[in-house]
Amino acid sequence: MNPPKDITAERAEPAAVNPDERARATEERMTDDERFSLLVSVMGASDLIAERDGRIPEGTPMSAGYVPGVPRLGVPALLMSDASLGVTNPGYREGDTATALPAGIALGASFNPALARESGGLVGREARSRGLNVMLAGGINLARDPRNGRNFEYISEDPLLSAALVAESIGGIQAEGVISTIKHFTLNCNETNRHWLDAVIDPAAHRESDLLAFEIAIERAQPGSVMTAYNKINGEYAGANSELLKGVLKGAWGYPGWVMSDWGATASWEFAVSGLDQDCGSQIDVLMWGAEAFGQPLRDAYANGGLSRERLSDMVRRILRSMYAVGVDRWGAAPGVDMARHHEIALESARQGIVLLKNDGALPLASDTTARIAVIGGHAQVGVPTGTGSSAVVPPGGYAEVTRIGGPSFMGATRNLYLLPSSPLAEITKLLPQAQIEFDPGMSPAEAALLARRSDVVIVFGIRVEGEGFDSADLSLPWGQDAVIEAVAAANPDTIVVLETGNPVAMPWRDDVKAIVEAWYPGQAGGQAIAEILTGAVNPSGRLPVTFPQDLAQTPRPDLASLAEPWGTPGTIEYREGAEVGYRWFAQQGEQPLYAFGHGLSYTRFDYSDLHVRGGDTITATFTITNTGDRQGADVPQVYLTGAPGGPRMRLLAFERVDLKPGESKRVIVTADPRLLARFDGQARQWRITAGTYQVALGSAADSLGPAAETVLRGALFGS
Numbered sequence: 001m002n003p004p005k006d007i008t009a010e011r012a013e014p015a016a017v018n019p020d021e022r023a024r025a026t027e028e029r030m031t032d033d034e035r036f037s038l039l040v041s042v043m044g045a046s047d048l049i050a051e052r053d054g055r056i057p058e059g060t061p062m063s064a065g066y067v068p069g070v071p072r073l074g075v076p077a078l079l080m081s082d083a084s085l086g087v088t089n090p091g092y093r094e095g096d097t098a099t100a101l102p103a104g105i106a107l108g109a110s111f112n113p114a115l116a117r118e119s120g121g122l123v124g125r126e127a128r129s130r131g132l133n134v135m136l137a138g139g140i141n142l143a144r145d146p147r148n149g150r151n152f153e154y155i156s157e158d159p160l161l162s163a164a165l166v167a168e169s170i171g172g173i174q175a176e177g178v179i180s181t182i183k184h185f186t187l188n189c190n191e192t193n194r195h196w197l198d199a200v201i202d203p204a205a206h207r208e209s210d211l212l213a214f215e216i217a218i219e220r221a222q223p224g225s226v227m228t229a230y231n232k233i234n235g236e237y238a239g240a241n242s243e244l245l246k247g248v249l250k251g252a253w254g255y256p257g258w259v260m261s262d263w264g265a266t267a268s269w270e271f272a273v274s275g276l277d278q279d280c281g282s283q284i285d286v287l288m289w290g291a292e293a294f295g296q297p298l299r300d301a302y303a304n305g306g307l308s309r310e311r312l313s314d315m316v317r318r319i320l321r322s323m324y325a326v327g328v329d330r331w332g333a334a335p336g337v338d339m340a341r342h343h344e345i346a347l348e349s350a351r352q353g354i355v356l357l358k359n360d361g362a363l364p365l366a367s368d369t370t371a372r373i374a375v376i377g378g379h380a381q382v383g384v385p386t387g388t389g390s391s392a393v394v395p396p397g398g399y400a401e402v403t404r405i406g407g408p409s410f411m412g413a414t415r416n417l418y419l420l421p422s423s424p425l426a427e428i429t430k431l432l433p434q435a436q437i438e439f440d441p442g443m444s445p446a447e448a449a450l451l452a453r454r455s456d457v458v459i460v461f462g463i464r465v466e467g468e469g470f471d472s473a474d475l476s477l478p479w480g481q482d483a484v485i486e487a488v489a490a491a492n493p494d495t496i497v498v499l500e501t502g503n504p505v506a507m508p509w510r511d512d513v514k515a516i517v518e519a520w521y522p523g524q525a526g527g528q529a530i531a532e533i534l535t536g537a538v539n540p541s542g543r544l545p546v547t548f549p550q551d552l553a554q555t556p557r558p559d560l561a562s563l564a565e566p567w568g569t570p571g572t573i574e575y576r577e578g579a580e581v582g583y584r585w586f587a588q589q590g591e592q593p594l595y596a597f598g599h600g601l602s603y604t605r606f607d608y609s610d611l612h613v614r615g616g617d618t619i620t621a622t623f624t625i626t627n628t629g630d631r632q633g634a635d636v637p638q639v640y641l642t643g644a645p646g647g648p649r650m651r652l653l654a655f656e657r658v659d660l661k662p663g664e665s666k667r668v669i670v671t672a673d674p675r676l677l678a679r680f681d682g683q684a685r686q687w688r689i690t691a692g693t694y695q696v697a698l699g700s701a702a703d704s705l706g707p708a709a710e711t712v713l714r715g716a717l718f719g720s
């Protein structure tokens with residue numbers, strides 16, 4: 001899946017030898033006006049902002065953020081675009097479409113860092129060909145709550161899996177000479193009332209969970225910028241949280257890039273003193289807080305000594321440093337963009353991200369079947385849904401359909417059901433040419449049951465609109481779809497359910513259906529990928545990157561008080577699970593989920609054997625995986641820590657995606673990042689490994705562990 005050489009971006013000049021040196025030299029030659037101009041990013045005219053801001057020169061492509069350059073010093077302007085699932089365009093540039101990738105959670109389900117790299121490269125090339133040089137990508141907030149509206153944009157509930165994939169997608173973007181962010185720093189793990197939520201967490205547990213995901217990804221990929229969250233953390237806004245920005249990010253980790261705010265999240269100029277380097281979406285500051293914080297207020301603070309010259313220089317140098325390190329000042333000719341190949345990447349991502357949750361022998365459907373097949377619901381005759389909010393990408397040819405959903409607050413205006421033009425019904429029809437296929441919209445249980453009853457097999461779709469600004473109230477499917485599925489399953493036992501959701505759902509009909517497929521938001525080739533999985537043209541290989549609970553009572557916060565409050569009501573979320581997120585929480589509580597983290601079925605079988613572990617400073621595990629079935633397929637063996645001195649401790653230490661022919665074996669060797677074996681010692685402000693015996697198990701899911709072994713680790717205090 002490596003891109004052909006000819007479409008990889010070329011640099012006009014070799015990489016800068018020392019970006020810090022260059023940044024210092026450029027900054028020293030700037031006027032104060034030039035310095036301040038780099039600290040504010042304004043939104044372009046779009047569906048949301050009617051008028052072009054006077055600070056954006058005519059002829060500049062509109063985008064989510066514009067920062068003027070300093071031409072006399074060779075400093076280019078910054079043009080920022082959202083890019084979680086591809087290069088977005090919510091009305092900025094007329095007619096401009098881009099490759100719409102599957103959801104981040106689908107990428108998480110692939111457990112495939114190489115695929116993440118490919119997706120990043122795609123985004124980098126499509127950005128660069130449009131002159132956009134900062135991608136607001138790299139969403140890595142851990143899925144702590146299955147109601148969170150934006151879990152689909154992120155990767156998983158696990159710090160290692162999230163970091164491993166996000167690092168590769170950031171690396172893919174930046175290899176094309178385009179800066180990527182990593183976001184949202186940190187604990188923006190719920191959407192409803194996101195501007196007024198205070199995320200309360202034990203600081204050491206924070207280091208072992210969300211912060212660890214950021215730490216590993218930043219180390220591996222060196223993103224040019226870190227975007228702060230909207231919420232507060234332990235009482236302080238993310239953008240003003242000096243403990244996190246100065247203490248952890250820039251201090252302990254030595255992060256050299258710049259910290260940008262989320263759009264309109266800068267309440268005051270004093271955020272600059274706490275570690276924020278750039279105020280973005282500054283027009284929204286005015287709506288939210290009454291003034292552009294880094295405009296006149298910051299200049300006044302500088303004039304009267306509130307902001308030091310040293311800090312002003314530091315803010316500017318950090319921005320310049322990332323420009324030079326990534327090379328946005330050295331672009332040569334724009335890369336050619338092969339949209340057909342990019343479509344293939346979107347298709348391959350969808351294939352690898354779809355998870356087969358349950359299969360009582362109903363799948364795959366034989367390609368020469370002459371059966372009467374009912375396809376029901378989910379707008380399957382039109383296309384596949386994608387998430388709503390800033391990540392929504394307009395695909396080539398435009399959306400198949402946009403239905404306005406709405407809701408309270410100004411976020412309601414941005415909440416839509418977007419359908420991408422890849423119809424599962426059309427693709428199923430193509431792959432099952434001899435079947436007799438009929439479609440029912442799934443509008444009413446009774447009507448859907450009529451078709452189900454006269455069919456041999458039923459494929460029923462369940463979809464949800466999830467996205468920015470809104471959490472789901474519960475785990476049900478909207479618009480009465482659970483009742484439709486129940487009625488269909490009662491009418492025909494050979495029912496297959498295909499879910500297109502951004503989060504786990506409750507599935508009250510689970511025991512009454514033969515097969516369940518979780519396709520997430522599968523992107524612009526999603527209909528094809530779904531049809532290929534259903535018919536066995538592609539062997540399913542996705543594994544759950546999040547735990548599916550049986551109900552909310554099993555999760556750390558059955559009640560989420562902030563959901564009930566009107567927009568603008570301050571609230572607190574106690575992350576009482578600390579670092580025990582997702583499968584770790586279930587292990588600690590002794591609860592059995594509906595489907596566990598790591599779970600996913602295949603049309604072939606795999607066997608794990610010969611597990612050997614070596615200790616010392618960290619754990620290295622070696623094992624053999626064999627495809628014992630009769631089809632080629634990919635599996636994701638997972639190595640878990642299950643016990644440490646002092647008691648049980650569940651933690652994913654390593655994973656590897658392995659593709660095997662029938663009968664083929666592979667010997668796999670993986671080594672754990674020592675931080676996954678350590679606890680963060682809040683007193684010493686270092687990672688501590690306690691000397692002693694550690695237990696490890698090899699499994700196909702967090703609740704399905706096979707061979708086990710133990711080894712001894714030396715005690716250690718390390719990192720910062």
Ligand code: BGC
Binds near residue numbers: 064390
């Ligand atoms: C989102 C960010 C996004 C920004 C710019 C905000 O509402 O939270 O993720 O990058 O808008 O569009």
